[in-house]
Amino acid sequence: MSSWSEATARQRIAGLLDAGSFIEFLPPERRAVSPHLRELGQPAAFDDGVAVGRGTLDGQTVLIAAQEGAFMGGAVGEVHGAKITGLLERARTERPAAVLLLLESGGVRLHEANAGLIAVSEIMRAVLALRAAGVPVIVLNGGRYGVFGGMGITTCLCDTLIMSEEARLGLSGPEVIETTMGVEEFDAADRALVWRVTGGKNRTILGEATLVADSIDAFRAALVAAMQPKPLTLETLEAEHATLGNRLDRFGDMEDAVDIWAAMGIDNPQRLPLLDTDAFLQAVKGAGA
Template sequence: MTSYYEDSARGRLAGLLDPGSLTEILPPTERVVSPHLRQLDTPAAFDDGIVVGEGRLAGRRVLVAAQEGGFMGGAVGEVHGAKLTGLLERALDTRPDGVLLLVESGGVRLHEANAGLIAVSEVMRAVLAVRASGIPVIVLDGGTFGCFGGMGIVSRLCDAVVMSEEGRLGLSGPEVIETTMGVEEFDSRDRALVWRTVGGKHRYLLGEAATLVEDDVSAFRAAALALLDHKPDVSLSALEAEHAALASRLERFGDCRDALDIWERLGVEEPERLPILDTADFLATVCDRRA
C-alpha cells in the first residue's frame, strides 16, 4: 500500500499507470519555467509544478496531468495552466479513452494572479470541450494540499471526482475565509472542522465526489479505471437533472451550519462517529444515506 496523500505528483503517476507507460510532454529537461516568478525573487520549477503526458491504465490509452503540491501548493500560473489546457486539447486530436487529472492545488497562483486566473478559465473551456466531444475527464483528489480556488470549480466541471478521506475539495480555502472574514466565520486551525467541511467523506455524502477510496495509490487506480467507461452527458436534460439535485441540496440543507447537521438530516445514526471510521466502515455505514 502506497499513500497517495504523501506521494509526489510523479510518484502518484508511476503507481497509477501501467509500469513504464508514462511519456511526459515538456518534461523538466525542457526547462519551460514561469517567466513571472523571477520578478518576485521566487524560485521556479522546471515543470512549473505540473506533469502532463500520455500513458496506459490497464492497457487503456489515457492522457494524464498531475499537479505537484510541493511546488507553490500546486497553484496555477501561466505556464502551469497552459500545460493543462494543451493536454486537454490534445485529447480532442488523439481521442484517448479518458483524461485523468490528479489535482492538488490552492487555485490561482497569486504571484502571477491575472495570468493564473485567465489560465484557469482556459482550462475550464478546454475541459468542457473535451467532455462535449465524448471523452470522459476524471479527477483524482487526495493530495496534501487539497483542491481549492479555480481548480475546485474545474474539478466539478469534470465527469467524476474520486477522493480519499484525506482529500479536500472546495472553493475558498479555510485560511482565505478566516483571513478575510474572521476566525469566527471559519477557524482554519480547527482540523476537525476543516475535514468535516471540505474533506472526502462529506464531499462523498453530498454527492460532490463520485467515489471514496482509501489513501492508497492502487485504490485510486482501480477507481479511475472503473470510471473510464463513463460517457459524458452534457445535454440540456443532464444539466436540468443537476439543477434539480442542487435545488434539492439547497432546500434540504440550506439552513445547516455544520456537516454534522447535514449528516443527521441524511439519516446517519450517530453522525459524530463518521470522522473516526475507516473508509470501509464509513462506506458500509452510509451506503444508502448519500444526498
C-alpha cells in the same frame, strides 16, 4: 500499499499507470519555467509544477496531468495552466480512453495572478469542450494541500471525482475565510471542522465524490471502474439543477455537516469522521443526498 498523499506528482503518475508507459510532453529538460517567478526573485521549477503526458492504464491509453502540491501549493500560473489546457485540447484529437487530472492546488498563483486566473478559465473551457466531445475527464484528489479556488471549480466540471478521506475540496480555503470574515465564520485551526466541511467524506455524502483509501492502488482500482463519459445535455443539467436545488433548500442553512448527515437519515452521524473508508461507505449506504 503506497500512500497517495505522501507521493510526489511524478510518483503518483508512475504508480498509477502501467509500468514504464508514461511519456511526458514538454518534460523538465525543456525548461518551460515561469519567467514571472524569476522576475520576482522566486525559485522556478523546471516543469512549473505540473507534469503532463500520455500512458496506459490496464492497456488503455490515457492522457494525464499531475500537479505538484509541494511547489507553491500546486498553484496555477501561465505555463502551468497552459500545459493542462494543451493536454485537454490534445485529447480532443487523440481521443484517449480518459483524461486523468491528478489535482493538488490552492488555485491561482498570486505571483502571476491575472495570467493564472485566465489560465484557469482556459482549463475550464477546455474541460467543457472535451466533455462535449465525449472523452471522460476524471479528477483524482488525494494530496495534502487539497484542491481549492479555480481548480476546485474545475474539479466539479469533470465527469468523475475520486477522492480520499484526507483530501479536501472547496472554493475558498478555510484560512482565507477566517482572515476575511473572522474566526466566528470559520475557525481554520479546528482541523475536525475543516475536514467535516471540505473533506472527502462530506463530499462523498453529498454525491460529489467517490471515496477511496489513501493509496495509489485504491485510486487505480476506482479509476478502472469510472472511465465512462457522462454527457452534458439540457436534460442532465436539469436533473443536476434539481439535485443542487434540493440540497440548497434542505441543507443550505445548516450550521454543521453533522446536521446535514443526520437530516439524511444516517445513524449516529457524529461517528462518521472516525470510521475507516470501508466502514464509512457501509454506514452511509442508502443515505439520501
